[in-house]
Amino acid sequence: MVQPLDTLIETPSQTAGPYVHIGCIPSFAGVEGVYPQDLGTSPIAEGAQGQIITITGSIYDGTGWALRDAMIEAWQADAAGRFPGQDGADPAVSGFCRFAADKDSGLFTLRTVKPGATPARGGAVQAPHISLWIVARGINIGLQTRIYFGDEDNSNDPLLSRIEQRPRAETLIAKPDGEGQYRFDIRLQGDGETVFLDL
Amino acid sequence: MADGPLMPRRRDMHPVPFDPDYKTSISRSPRWPLLSMESTPSEETGPRFGASLLGPLDNNLIMNYSADGSPAIGERILMHGRVLDEMGRPVPETLIEIWQANAGGRYRHVKDGYLAPLDPNFGGCGRTITDAEGRYQFLTIRPGAYPWPNRANDWRPMHIHISVFGHAFGQRLITQMYFEGDPLIARCPIAATIKDRGQLERLVAPLDMSHARPLDFLAYKFDIVLRGRRQTMFENKPEGM
Ligand SMILES: [Fe+2]
Secondary structure (H helix, E strand, O other): OOOOOOOOOOOOOOOOOOOHHHHHOHHHHOOOOOOOOOOOOOOEOOOOOOOEEEEEEEEEOOOOOEOOOOEEEEEEOOOOOOOOOOOOOOOOEOOEEEEEOOOOOOEEEEEEEOOOOEEOHHHOEEOOOEEEEEEOOOOOOOEEEEEEEOOOOOOOOHHHHOOOOHHHHHHHEEEEOOOOEEEOOEEOOOOOOOOOEEO | OEEEEEOOOOHHHOEOOOOOOOOHHHHHOOOOOOEEOOOOHHHHOOOOOOHHHOOOOOOEOOOOOOOOOOOOOOOEEEEEEEEEEOOOOEOOOOEEEEEOOOOOOOOOOOOOOOOOOOOOOOOOEEEEEOOOOOEEEEEEEOOOOEEEOOOOOEEEOOEEEEEEOOOOHHHOEEEEEEEOOOOOHHHOOOHHHEOOHHHHHOOEEOEOHHHOEOOOEEEEEOOEEEOOEEEEOOOOOOOOO
16 A cells, blocks of 8 residues: 555546537527627737738548538737736737637638747747647547747747657648738648647 | 646546547547647646626526526526646636536537427526636536437437636646436447546536525536646756756
């Protein structure tokens, strides 16, 4: 026998299911009037500093079909690399956004400011990126990934550097697609499967 | 003592991503391993929501969609509990959102066409923010079981979906609460994606008569544990020190 540990174990996840929108984006489900507005409709308010960008993409399953029922959450730093709540952070950047894939096309759109590089432990610097969390029917525990940008210097990013198979790092990089526009597709499985994170 | 990185997720204590008995998971589960790393500020920070977000009926699903002041139909229940982290510390001021089917097992969602009727006074969503001790409460009705297209005759046990933020984006969690004594839990392929029996039992809320209100509602207790952060005297020191 040994002494018992005094730590707890995290509550297990369960799928968000097909009706996640009722709880998280009620207007998408057709539930109106419970809250004045959905939570996290935009990560920025009027007057946010930095370059306004729009990221568009789809989430594909292993058969190549775009999910119509996914919910995505994004979290990011402001243009100077400060997270909301940190000293000096841009008050017009909430940094948090919730959005759904379109129920007909499966396309999602995120309009935000491009985040700055952020410091990490041990003096490292993370290249500009947006963290994503994806839930849907058939996803038993939320999937974490990141959007980096093809027009930034990503060469010293500690996370991208950890990806052994270099072509796979490309799955985390949004492709410039016109002024302030980027394309970022997520593949849950199969050819070009996105790198998902555990951190 | 400084707050260090988030404790790594114990994936064996969570559902398996790929489970053939839950058919949709087959094409929606990654095949390659996750990239595991120590958390960074991107995961250790997260959105915070204040009490100013909340309306007075946000945590009362019996009344928050009522058109004319009539309560929702169903067995009235109080759902309550605490949010803690893996260190056993309460998680105060964190947003909890729930959603559920009505007493007949029907969701108010454009994509739900189950033949059980909608309740005109039930929307099916609620939210609240934990107090200083991490406590929360919802007043709602017990949702009905419902059939779903998977194997030929699969039914979901009665359940309430729960979303919790914590204080860090890396703590984000969505789960489901089941009800003590429901025979459908043992037959449910979604519940069965959790392979550790003790972990599944943690999603089953016991009847809690100490919080029931006579002649009004029954109560069920559901505590939630989020990832913790390592706390030692040796965090944030230069390497090798
Ligand atoms: Fe459900």
